[in-house]
Amino acid sequence: MASDMREFVLDDAARLGRAVPDALAGSAAWANGGPVRVRRRIWLDTFDWRLYWAGLTLEQAGSRDRTELVLTGRDGGILATELLAAGRAPRWPSLVSQLPAGPVRELVEPVAGVRALCPVVRATSQVTELRALNADAKTVARLAVDRMSVTFPARALLPARLTLIPVRGYSASTDRIGAAMTSASGITTAPGTALEAALAASGLRAGQPPGKGTSVQLSPSMPAATGLRAVLTALLDELEANVPGTIADIDTEFLHDLRVAVRRTRSVVKQCGRALPSGLATEFRPEFRWLGDLTTPTRDLDVYLLAYGRMTAGLVAASPADLSPFRDYLAHSRTLQYRRLAAGLRSARFARLIAGWRAALEGVRPPGKHPTVAQLAAARIGAANRRVLRAGQQISAASPPESLHQLRKGCKELRYLVEMFGSIYDAAERWQAVRELKALQDCLGAFQDAEVQGSEIRGFASQLFATRAVPAETLLAMGEIAAGLAIAQRDARREFDGRFADFASPASQARLAGLALSAAA
Amino acid sequence: MKVFATYNIKGGVGKTATAVNLGYLAARDGYRVLLWDLDPQGAASYLFRIKPRVKGGGRALIHGTKPIDAAIKGTDFDGLDLLPADFTYRNLDLLLDSAKQPARRLAALLAPLARDYDVVFLDCPPSISLLSESVLHAAALLLVPLIPTTLSVRTLEQLTEFVGTFNGHRPDVLAFFSMIDRRKRLHTQIAAELPGQRPEFAATVIPALSVIEQMSVQRAPVGAFAPRSLAARQYDQLWREARERAGLTG
Ligand SMILES: Nc1ncnc2c1ncn2[C@@H]1O[C@H](COP(=O)(O)OP(=O)(O)O)[C@@H](O)[C@H]1O
Ligand SMILES: [Mg+2]
Numbered sequence: 001m002a003s004d005m006r007e008f009v010l011d012d013a014a015r016l017g018r019a020v021p022d023a024l025a026g027s028a029a030w031a032n033g034g035p036v037r038v039r040r041r042i043w044l045d046t047f048d049w050r051l052y053w054a055g056l057t058l059e060q061a062g063s064r065d066r067t068e069l070v071l072t073g074r075d076g077g078i079l080a081t082e083l084l085a086a087g088r089a090p091r092w093p094s095l096v097s098q099l100p101a102g103p104v105r106e107l108v109e110p111v112a113g114v115r116a117l118c119p120v121v122r123a124t125s126q127v128t129e130l131r132a133l134n135a136d137a138k139t140v141a142r143l144a145v146d147r148m149s150v151t152f153p154a155r156a157l158l159p160a161r162l163t164l165i166p167v168r169g170y171s172a173s174t175d176r177i178g179a180a181m182t183s184a185s186g187i188t189t190a191p192g193t194a195l196e197a198a199l200a201a202s203g204l205r206a207g208q209p210p211g212k213g214t215s216v217q218l219s220p221s222m223p224a225a226t227g228l229r230a231v232l233t234a235l236l237d238e239l240e241a242n243v244p245g246t247i248a249d250i251d252t253e254f255l256h257d258l259r260v261a262v263r264r265t266r267s268v269v270k271q272c273g274r275a276l277p278s279g280l281a282t283e284f285r286p287e288f289r290w291l292g293d294l295t296t297p298t299r300d301l302d303v304y305l306l307a308y309g310r311m312t313a314g315l316v317a318a319s320p321a322d323l324s325p326f327r328d329y330l331a332h333s334r335t336l337q338y339r340r341l342a343a344g345l346r347s348a349r350f351a352r353l354i355a356g357w358r359a360a361l362e363g364v365r366p367p368g369k370h371p372t373v374a375q376l377a378a379a380r381i382g383a384a385n386r387r388v389l390r391a392g393q394q395i396s397a398a399s400p401p402e403s404l405h406q407l408r409k410g411c412k413e414l415r416y417l418v419e420m421f422g423s424i425y426d427a428a429e430r431w432q433a434v435r436e437l438k439a440l441q442d443c444l445g446a447f448q449d450a451e452v453q454g455s456e457i458r459g460f461a462s463q464l465f466a467t468r469a470v471p472a473e474t475l476l477a478m479g480e481i482a483a484g485l486a487i488a489q490r491d492a493r494r495e496f497d498g499r500f501a502d503f504a505s506p507a508s509q510a511r512l513a514g515l516a517l518s519a520a521a
Numbered sequence: 522m523k524v525f526a527t528y529n530i531k532g533g534v535g536k537t538a539t540a541v542n543l544g545y546l547a548a549r550d551g552y553r554v555l556l557w558d559l560d561p562q563g564a565a566s567y568l569f570r571i572k573p574r575v576k577g578g579g580r581a582l583i584h585g586t587k588p589i590d591a592a593i594k595g596t597d598f599d600g601l602d603l604l605p606a607d608f609t610y611r612n613l614d615l616l617l618d619s620a621k622q623p624a625r626r627l628a629a630l631l632a633p634l635a636r637d638y639d640v641v642f643l644d645c646p647p648s649i650s651l652l653s654e655s656v657l658h659a660a661a662l663l664l665v666p667l668i669p670t671t672l673s674v675r676t677l678e679q680l681t682e683f684v685g686t687f688n689g690h691r692p693d694v695l696a697f698f699s700m701i702d703r704r705k706r707l708h709t710q711i712a713a714e715l716p717g718q719r720p721e722f723a724a725t726v727i728p729a730l731s732v733i734e735q736m737s738v739q740r741a742p743v744g745a746f747a748p749r750s751l752a753a754r755q756y757d758q759l760w761r762e763a764r765e766r767a768g769l770t771g
Contacts, residue, residue: 131597136570136572136740137570137740138569138570138571138597139597167594167595168593168594168595168602169592169593169594169595170594170595
């Protein structure tokens with residue numbers, strides 16, 4: 001259902017006392033359409049605005065007698081609604097899986113994925129309805145007058161919003177009224193949706209994710225230290241932005257994104273530390289290492305729990321129910337690990353690290369013009385590439401898994417360097433340059449995940465066996481999963497030689513080397 | 522989509538009053554409702570303040586050269602739309618006659634509306650005709666208002682017999698006494714005795730009430746301007762019976 005509603009904003013709040021605002025009087029004969037209705041509204045989206053970017057708007061609207069979820073598309077047309085039984089509205093933030101099964105959940109789930117829905121705006125609307133009447137006193141159009149006060153993320157009173165709602169079969173009247181309203185003084189066409197207006201009133205914009213370290217704009221001739229400071233500050237912002245969500249345990253992506261920011265920070269400090277003031281890298285490297293290690297156990301368990309559905313679906317001999325003690329065990333371990341993690345993120349040590357690091361970054365001054373960002377990028381990318389080549393060439397059929405893990409680390413570092421310095425390169429060339437690298441990373445990732453999870457599940461099995469009265473079926477089912485992981489690992493290992501050869505090929509290497517030229521140009 | 526039709530070969534018995542009030546109540550229950558004013562007199566259209574005019578007239582609708590959608594008008598009530606009457610509907614019989622399978626034509630025309638509507642009310646003109654036959658084939662439930670006279674039973678019997686001759690689809694019949702005048706002995710007597718004798722009778726009766734007459738002045742269903750009146754309550758009960766008889770849920 002596409003929306004043919006038209007939205008306007010009434011500039012002159014002062015004249016709102018009247019039943020029919022002056023600015024409207026000329027466009028039609030208006031009658032009052034009923035009592036004021038109060039709507040409590042909550043707009044929902046994931047922390048990184050996945051719904052917004054998919055063109056979806058999700059609102060929970062509550063009146064005296066009903067609360068419903070309304071999902072609209074890009075053109076404002078309603079895609080699905082879900083009536084929430086009294087007292088059954090989820091407590092936000094909440095995972096999409098907590099929504100009642102129905103069309104709203106069906107449409108939102110694939111977009112939100114593992115991310116929870118969080119309130120992005122809370123507001124109260126007072127809506128009165130006016131009806132435009134023809135000579136027979138028949139309603140030919142309706143006008144909702146919405147006075148909205150925003151209570152979150154900041155308090156604000158919005159100018160009245162007018163929604164012209166057509167009545168079926170009377171589009172000519174609606175068109176005429178719409179045109180009159182467009183030209184009336186004191187009324188302007190609404191520049192955006194109610195959600196966008198509410199956000200703007202709070203000084204925010206829809207779809208703005210917390211800064212991503214990769215999107216920092218660098219210029220090739222900028223002193224390297226200045227560029228690094230910008231990149232590291234953006235990473236610190238991103239890290240900090242994900243701390244509250246991680247502590248509140250809203251969804252697993254907060255921790256994931258926090259870890260990415262930590263890993264990238266460590267990688268920059270390690271690779272480019274020499275371009276920073278001396279002592280900085282050595283002072284903070286151990287602390288970031290501590291932070292990384294603090295987050296690992298919880299994330300590993302998250303990965304297991306997220307993959308649980310897929311794992312049980314893949315069982316051939318065992319039944320999914322056999323695995324539930326394993327699942328309970330994972331969930332219990334996760335709770336314990338998460339407590340440790342949250343305590344760590346609330347600790348004085350963490351606060352010191354963040355404050356100290358920010359102060360240190362603010363104090364970074366370029367020692368001189370050189371090296372420039374372009375020079376540093378070329379040098380570091382070149383070195384990281386040579387390391388990957390060397391490590392990869394040494395891998396043979398007899399190499400232990402550890403050597404592939406090391407290679408994967410090197411690939412990640414190379415990849416991140418390209419992304420971090422990405423803004424000085426041509427976007428298309430950059431994409432081309434990392435194509436083979438990406439494929440190689442995917443293969444190494446599959447190998448390592450299967451290898452690590454395989455050894456973990458053996459560990460879990462012996463712990464379960466040793467400490468709990470676990471049924472034999474559970475251990476057998478876990479054995480099946482271990483076998484599946486072993487197969488996945490073997491497949492990835494077989495694929496590796498081809499992937500690495502592609503990466504090391506002259507064509508691929510030339511594209512990577514060509515990047516430096518595109519920055520110089 | 523459930524199709525209801527108000528049906529009686531006599532005029533002035535309360536067919537239109539019933540269609541308008543029950544249509545309104547169905548929409549208030551949350552159903553998406555379409556009322557088709559099939560009477561060229563356009564009484565239902567008038568009550569909703571909608572001009573009795575359809576572009577292309579009955580011909581375009583019956584022959585399907587104009588989609589029904591385009592002729593539909595929104596009433597002043599949420600969820601209730603109207604397909605207006607048109608002067609040319611007086612020729613509907615001829616038009617139907619020239620269409621193929623005239624008796625099934627209405628049902629065929631309504632079928633695509635099932636996407637947009639849960640409930641359809643057909644407000645029929647009086648008379649027995651090809652149109653009535655087409656209505657009987659399209660409707661799931663006939664709402665038959667009867668003035669309590671000794672003849673009214675005969676009317677009902679004839680209708681049931683006629684419907685009984687159909688093979689395939691047969692509409693269910695819900696008859697009820699309309700315009701009962703409490704001051705008339707015969708009215709109250711018949712209304713008290715007959716319903717027990719025939720299964721088609723509703724428990725609800727619609728008395729003769731001035732509020733119902735007022736509809737043509739107010740140009741609205743009674744529920745909209747006299748929600749607490751006896752008339753509103755009786756229509757409410759009648760709708761509940763009709764809804765149940767038709768097997769509508771929720
Ligand atoms: N129960 C009633 N009490 C009083 N007047 C009624 C009642 N039902 C209908 N009327 C009035 O009687 C007239 C004919 O009713 P209507 O519903 O148009 O009949 P029909 O559609 O069968 O021709 C209308 O003026 C209507 O207002
Ligand atoms: Mg009539």
